Amino acid sequence: MDDISLPDAGRLPMLSLPCRSLWTDRFSPRPPGDMLQALPAEIRALRALGAGYVEFPGDICLVSDPYSSQDVWSEAARILRSEGLGATVHLPFAWVDLTSLDCEVWEGSLRSVEAAMTALTPLEPVMASVHPANYATQAVLLATPETARPGLMQAFGQRLVPALQRLRRGVLGPVLALENLEGMPIGLFRFLVEAADVRVCLDIGHAVAEGQDPAALFGEMKGRVLGLHLHDGVPETGHGAEEERAHKPLGEGVLDLDGLVRVLLESGFGGPVVLEILGEDEPSARAFRAVLGRDRDRGHEAET
Known part of the structure; x- marks a missing residue:
């Protein structure tokens, strides 16, 4: 990990809020010219909510040819710099699978992620988060009898580790961070991170939905944590099929936000805290900033 920097000690966690100008609907890209025209006003609005970074999705590089070129992202980077903000990116996850046991799917997925990394390079992101698996693999795992899951997860890990090692050698390798997902035992997650020698994007809502203590996880892994994904969640009830248990607005789950902050x-x-809410970002952004400010002030009072 000697080529990867830790967040600066002594700085404050900084919000990263998602760029909404990219889409007209889910996975329906806005024409690049329209996006770039709307971007300055959106950046100013995000900055007013306390954002220091803007989050950009790598999937758009795969579903729209214009966004697969560095030209669009070079202009977006120029606008970001002019407004005084930085970037984080979420590498493609919807249609790629770095754990695929199908060799052709695995290789194609790696090439797609590498292409997105190259396209997004002009943004100079401080974190490029990556999923260990896609939805289909998660579904296969959940449909597998519990007695057979350890062997299947071992096979997935044998795909994921070389994939991450290859991505680490790529253009955004120094800021590559593996995200924890629901359904992955935390012990296995730690093993994969160490085996691939990558950083961690600690997803708070996924941890909460798994019944884990995110503050304790941060303490255990803080030497590798590059940034956070922040949303609320609720643990599984055991009552059969449930709605999305994570990506809830702050305060609508069981997350102890004060304790985490x-x-x-x-x-x-001092790393990025990427808000990942299904819904409006503003209430959760304001909630995080309020807790951050309150706890920071308490810390200053304690010091005096």
Whole structure:
């Protein structure tokens, strides 16, 4: 990990809010010219909510040819710099699978992710998060009898580790961060991160939905945590099929936001905190900033 920098100690966690100008609907890209025209006003609105970064999705590079070129992202980067903000990116996840046991799908997925990394390079993101698997693989795992899951997860890991090692050698390798997902045992996640020697994007809502303590996980893995994905969640009830248990607005799940923020401040964590809400971002952005400000002020009072 000697080529990867930790977030600067002593800085404050900084919000990254998603760019909405890219889409007219889910996975329906807006023409690049229209997006670039709308971007300055959106960036100013996000900055007013406390954002220091804007989050851009790598999937758009795969579903729209114009966005597969660095030209669009070079102009977006220029606009970002002019407004004083940086970038984070979420590498493609919807139609790629770095754990695929099909060799052709695995290789094609890697090439697609590498293409998106190349396209997004002009943004100079501080974090490029990547999923360990896609929805189809997660569904296969959940449909597998529990007694057979360890062997299947081992096979997935044997695909994922070389994939991550290859991506680490790519253009955004220094900021590559593996995200924890629901259904992946945290012990296996730690093993994969260490085996591939990559950083961690600690997804708070996924941890909550798994019944885990995200503040404790951060403490255990803070030496590798490059950034966070922030949303609320609720643990599984065991009552059969359920709606999305994560990606809830802050305050609508069981996340102890105050406790998490205190741990972040005590550690001196200064990395990006990417808000991943299904719905309006503003209430959750304001909630995070309010808790951050309150806990920071308490810390200053304690020091005096």
